[in-house]
Amino acid sequence: xxxxxxxxxxxxxxxxxxxxxxxxxxxxxxxxxxxxxxxxxxxxxxxxxxxxxxxxxxxxxxxxxxxxxxxxxxxxxxxxxxxxxxxxxxxxxxxxxxxxxxxxxxxxxxxxxxxxxxxxxxxxxxxxxxxxxxxxxxxxxxxxxxxxxxxxxxxxxxxxxxxxxxxxxxxxxxxxxxxxxxxxxxxxxxxxxxxxxxxxxxxxxxxxxxxxxxxxxxxxxxxxxxxxxxxxxxxxxxxxxxxxxxxxxxxxxxxxxxxxxxxxxxxxxxxxxxxxxxxxxxxxxxxxxxxxxxxxxxxxxxxxxxxxxxxxxxxxxxxxxxxxxxxxxxxxxxxxxxxxxxxxxxxxxxxxxxxxxxxxxxxxxxxxxxxxxxxxxxxxxxxxxxxxxxxxxxxxxxxxxxxxxxxxxxxxxxxxxxxxxxxxxxxxxxxxxxxxxxxxxxxxxxxxxxxxxxx
Numbered sequence: 001x002x003x004x005x006x007x008x009x010x011x012x013x014x015x016x017x018x019x020x021x022x023x024x025x026x027x028x029x030x031x032x033x034x035x036x037x038x039x040x041x042x043x044x045x046x047x048x049x050x051x052x053x054x055x056x057x058x059x060x061x062x063x064x065x066x067x068x069x070x071x072x073x074x075x076x077x078x079x080x081x082x083x084x085x086x087x088x089x090x091x092x093x094x095x096x097x098x099x100x101x102x103x104x105x106x107x108x109x110x111x112x113x114x115x116x117x118x119x120x121x122x123x124x125x126x127x128x129x130x131x132x133x134x135x136x137x138x139x140x141x142x143x144x145x146x147x148x149x150x151x152x153x154x155x156x157x158x159x160x161x162x163x164x165x166x167x168x169x170x171x172x173x174x175x176x177x178x179x180x181x182x183x184x185x186x187x188x189x190x191x192x193x194x195x196x197x198x199x200x201x202x203x204x205x206x207x208x209x210x211x212x213x214x215x216x217x218x219x220x221x222x223x224x225x226x227x228x229x230x231x232x233x234x235x236x237x238x239x240x241x242x243x244x245x246x247x248x249x250x251x252x253x254x255x256x257x258x259x260x261x262x263x264x265x266x267x268x269x270x271x272x273x274x275x276x277x278x279x280x281x282x283x284x285x286x287x288x289x290x291x292x293x294x295x296x297x298x299x300x301x302x303x304x305x306x307x308x309x310x311x312x313x314x315x316x317x318x319x320x321x322x323x324x325x326x327x328x329x330x331x332x333x334x335x336x337x338x339x340x341x342x343x344x345x346x347x348x349x350x351x352x353x354x355x356x357x358x359x360x361x362x363x364x365x366x367x368x369x370x371x372x373x374x375x376x377x378x379x380x381x382x383x384x385x386x387x388x389x390x391x392x393x394x395x396x397x398x399x400x401x402x403x404x405x406x407x408x409x410x411x412x413x414x415x416x417x418x419x420x421x422x423x424x425x426x427x428x429x430x431x432x433x434x435x436x437x438x439x440x441x442x443x444x445x446x447x448x449x450x451x452x453x454x455x
Contacts, residue, residue: 062099082114121169144247150195171216187288192246214245221452236296249318251382253281260311270296309448318436342437351426361419387434
């Protein structure tokens with residue numbers, strides 16, 4: 001196997017945000033494909049359709065001689081919305097100083113808008129007497145969230161529902177539908193889709209639910225337990241589950257004990273069990289339901305029937321996913337695709353015939369983000385959950401059999417992907433790598449009231 005060259009590194013954390021990225025080096029040779037080279041999908045809908053040529057002209061106008069012309073071009077780019085983030089060139093690639101500074105301001109404002117849009121709930125407007133299938137179809141169409149009847153469950157009778165939903169948040173719609181129909185829902189770990197089945201309620205009696213934008217926080221009754229070796233102290237544990245709209249790809253949760261304040265029903269403050277604790281929960285691929293827990297110290301003899309929790313924690317999400325396609329026109333060693341803050345480089349690809357007349361493939365990609373630093377070093381595991389696959393002419397995806405990390409550095413990772421026993425011929429496949437070009441930290445403002453306490 002050929003040794004991968006050293007990968008260039010880039011550092012600098014953007015105002016403490018937990019940005020991640022990596023440059024992945026890969027092997028590829030003899031990939032004969034015949035498809036379009038590239039298209040992209042983003043989390044954000046285009047507010048105005050614009051071609052790359054039109055955008056390039058607007059960026060060129062940032063170099064205009066007059067301030068009025070430059071300002072007009074900057075406003076026009078901003079009006080296009082966050083969907084164009086993936087089309088903007090790297091700031092450092094723009095030679096003109098004025099244009100470079102304008103582009104930097106534009107990117108910052110669009111990223112802020114993207115974060116704001118991502119942190120809001122999807123809304124549904126629906127009225128009439130509709131079947132469950134019709135309702136789920138409308139929810140999916142209006143929100144971009146994949147929802148369906150669970151195929152692993154017995155068939156659900158096609159109940160009819162009289163609905164009047166006017167810009168109703170996604171999680172409110174789901175809970176309303178489940179309450180009225182006697183359903184439960186789940187999000188499997190291997191797919192970003194919410195599945196409805198006929199069953200009991202998914203939250204035990206006595207729990208507390210808070211819906212915060214695209215998040216749903218379900219808290220169980222708190223439990224009091226003794227502390228071994230500490231007869232004057234007891235542990236008050238609060239457990240729950242955070243669910244994320246399927247359209248959003250969460251990477252990990254960051255929870256600091258000091259940022260969450262507990263209080264008794266008499267408004268007496270509760271002391272965190274470990275005030276300096278900071279917890280980070282990697283979510284991984286398909287992880288749209290994440291367990292959460294908070295611990296408080298409770299003095300022996302304290303009577304407590306309920307508590308409340310206020311504060312916030314953060315969920316880092318991957319947004320504006322790019323689908324980078326390498327076909328027969330882009331198979332040269334070192335071919336680079338750059339979109340927004342992410343660069344994908346193809347190294348080599350090797351398809352080898354086997355004794356059974358099928359194929360083994362070994363393919364790699366180099367993916368790098370503009371920002372590395374400590375955040376990437378701590379949280380880069382999400383990059384191994386990016387979608388990587390071969391795709392046939394009919395659109396069938398073939399997932400890799402295994403992968404090997406061959407090199408890691410600040411802001412960069414090198415990975416080889418392997419496929420076994422592929423049907424021949426090799427020219428029916430194209431190689432696709434999907435990478436988010438925007439990493440966002442979304443605050444989750446918690447305000448939980450009257451959480452019941454049990455001993």
